[in-house]
Amino acid sequence: MNATAAALLALVGLTLVKATPLIYAALGGVLSERSGVVNIGLEGILIAGAFTSVAVSAATGNPFAGALAGIVAGMLLAALLAFAATRLAVDQIVAGTGLNIAALAAAAFGLVLVFHQPGASTEVPALGPRGQTTLIVLAFVAAAALHWVLTRTPWGLRVRACGEDPGAAESAGIDALKTRFWAVVIGGAICSLGGVYLALAELDLYSDGMTAGRGFIALAAVIFGRWTPLGATGAALFFGFFAALQFTLQQAGIPSQLLQALPYLAALVALCGFAGRVRAPAADGLPYVRH
């Protein structure tokens, strides 16, 4: 094998490493938004998954218990958003923004309580390289599974109906509030795997700001991927590729900030309709209130 092939292989590997948390978060976002709930709180769910998995892994010495706890934490945070968005019919954007602020602060506060130091935790028992590979493969399995669920199963059809027209869905006998609630919660579980991956697979600790806006990049991937699981996965890979290239391109004189801004710029372009027709689910972001 020559040097170029080796470099290419390394680049592919690094792309997968960088894209995996984005894929999980974006899939969580897709499921939530297809049911009609905009999930601005993806970043907060990543933080909850990452911090909780590290804290529980430290407490139990078992990284699998940590991973499980991270998923539960992500689901609980998502359930809070889902409850507010369905039963209380609150503004989803406002609630999600608040959750992100609260989750970041709670994790920073938790670091002081659990690890008695601000900024970062100590190193904790982690999932290791095998765990990382498993989570990377699982991300693609999750993407295929979500695609199948949304397009081929009755529940997927119900989710999509609630995202397009919850009133009509209810006329057809679907409980729109319940469907939306579970779509957001399951989406939260998928998203939190991204946080678990960051903290326990790619690293073995939690530090303040380690999610670094990945929840928002995932949101961009959802839009760029046209609200489909496969499209969002493709967009996440695309963004992951540029994150992997960052170091190389930086040496070629391209400023790293430009590369970091790429996902956001791509989403802005997509929003304006320059990258083909982009249409959100018709009832995306609108609270549904029964009459």
Next chain:
Amino acid sequence: MTAALLRTRAFRDVAVVIVLVFGVGSIAMLLAHVSPFDGFYALIDGAFGTKYELAETLVQTTNLLLPALGIAIAFRAGLFNIGAEGQLVIGGFAAGWLGAQLLLPGYLAVPMVLLAGVVAGGAWGAIPGFMRARFGANEVIATLMLNFVAALLTTYLVTGPLQQGGAGAAETSPLLKAAQLPTLFGTQLTWAFVIALGLAFVMHWVLRRTVFGYELRAAGDAPEAAKRAGIDLSRTALLAMTISGAFAGLGGASIVAGELHRFNTGLSPGYGFIAIAVALVGNLDPRWIVVAALAFGALQSGGYVMQAEAHVPREVVSLVTGLVIVALAGRRVVAAQRST
């Protein structure tokens, strides 16, 4: 009757905020093994105890009041500006860059520096406004994404082509003396506080007494009816977002000209996001936003003292702020405007 109802709702909101601040705050303090009495004493004493602490509270009030007024304008027009943070950063950068090289006497330099912030922040706010007016792009996601673009762009500029702060520093050179905002009462409080208060009253007047204010509110309250009445919704959206960004940009400029005396990339601890809570608690009414900004300003400045003296991590303040936003997201005024 409407007045009585409004008062009831406002009452409930204030009750929710107080319960969250003291309830969640106490629990967090107990978890940190600090008596809530000591913790809250440090917080309140730290916000109001001395002349300088009071001045710091008013500085923080100013930093929150300006973006909050902008957010409220967008909200009243039925738009959600989640991008105040980015507009504030861009405004601060423009002020810092101009202020470091403007050889003018103070009575010209200070207004020019503040104006630079207004123009830059307004332009940054106009981008999502234009995207919405021209392409129907969702302004929520656009403003959110532009926060990151603003942070990355200014970081690039001050570490790259416009680097002035010496090798490795992500900041501009210091503002020339003439371009710095004059202080008040021998404290760190500056004229920015007075300007922000004045703008709150101007905004109150514009919203209630001018045709533009009426059009803005009509576009937010009943877009269909407004359209039928001949109000140009695209133009209103563009103007509302531009003004909204200009307020946040002025906020950034006043931090640079009054506090830091230079732009650096860490100038905001999230004022643009905390300001969302301020605007909501203030019921999107400029007069009440002033009161809400004072309350959150006190939490901000008192939080530093609480951490230093009572050893309660100041993240408790952010935690409570985030929960206040979640709790007030269900307000009719928010949900109704966005679902139309």
